[in-house]
Amino acid sequence: MKKSLTLLASAMLLANNAYAEDATSVKSLWKASAELGFVSSTGNTETETLNAKAKASTDRKQWRHVIEATSLYSSDAISTTAQKFTLSGKSDYKLEGGKNFLFGRVAYENEKFSGYEYRVTEVIGYGRRIFEDDIKTLDLEIGPGLRQSKFDNGDTEDETLLRAAAIFDWNISKSSKFGEELTVETGDDVTITKSVTSLSSQIDGNLSMKVTFTYKNTSDVPVGVDDTDTETAVTLVYNF
Numbered sequence: 001m002k003k004s005l006t007l008l009a010s011a012m013l014l015a016n017n018a019y020a021e022d023a024t025s026v027k028s029l030w031k032a033s034a035e036l037g038f039v040s041s042t043g044n045t046e047t048e049t050l051n052a053k054a055k056a057s058t059d060r061k062q063w064r065h066v067i068e069a070t071s072l073y074s075s076d077a078i079s080t081t082a083q084k085f086t087l088s089g090k091s092d093y094k095l096e097g098g099k100n101f102l103f104g105r106v107a108y109e110n111e112k113f114s115g116y117e118y119r120v121t122e123v124i125g126y127g128r129r130i131f132e133d134d135i136k137t138l139d140l141e142i143g144p145g146l147r148q149s150k151f152d153n154g155d156t157e158d159e160t161l162l163r164a165a166a167i168f169d170w171n172i173s174k175s176s177k178f179g180e181e182l183t184v185e186t187g188d189d190v191t192i193t194k195s196v197t198s199l200s201s202q203i204d205g206n207l208s209m210k211v212t213f214t215y216k217n218t219s220d221v222p223v224g225v226d227d228t229d230t231e232t233a234v235t236l237v238y239n240f
Helices: 002-021
Strands: 028-040 046-060 063-075 080-094 099-114 116-132 136-151 156-171 178-186 191-204 207-218 228-239
Touching: 028 156, 046 228, 099 136, 116 156
Parallel strands: none
Antiparallel strands: 028 046, 028 228, 046 063, 063 080, 080 099, 099 116, 116 136, 136 156, 156 178, 178 191, 191 207, 207 228
């Protein structure tokens, strides 16, 4: 857990530094947010769950960048029951007109009890902003990539893949936002399908509450590991 929190803190610091570089401008081009959720129960059942996330993004005339880090840690009175850390970065290069874009994405995932020590994915491809107005956006993306995996037993696996994604954002009102991100990564051996649905509501100023439901299915997993994971998180979000 200490390693994951250290990496998360480093990612948050980088995001904060990136934001600070533009802080002297009248209007910063960078946006950043930090999320934190913690649940502790005692008595007949003793559990602790920590869910944290940091994100920095910028949308400029020619480029769009997003850096994101997440950490999840859960334990009971006996041992650790879940531990996950992810780090990803994505850049979009807008083509003439702004609707079409080329993108590159790199992601690292370390999840204990998944049968894998880590997974690294690199993807390049083409995207299009299908719809955009003052309150809604919808992006579709597709592209080839590579995935490197290391199993808990020390074996490694390299494969090519095809990634498709749909990203929908909706500003329901001045204080409420809805988001849906659906991705499918089909490799030579494994297909990973993931859906992240979120709803956030402003509490006061820069502080919001966010509910997120994550569904992830892996077509082929090591023996003794479930192929489907779900996660429901309630977090406080501070927007910089």
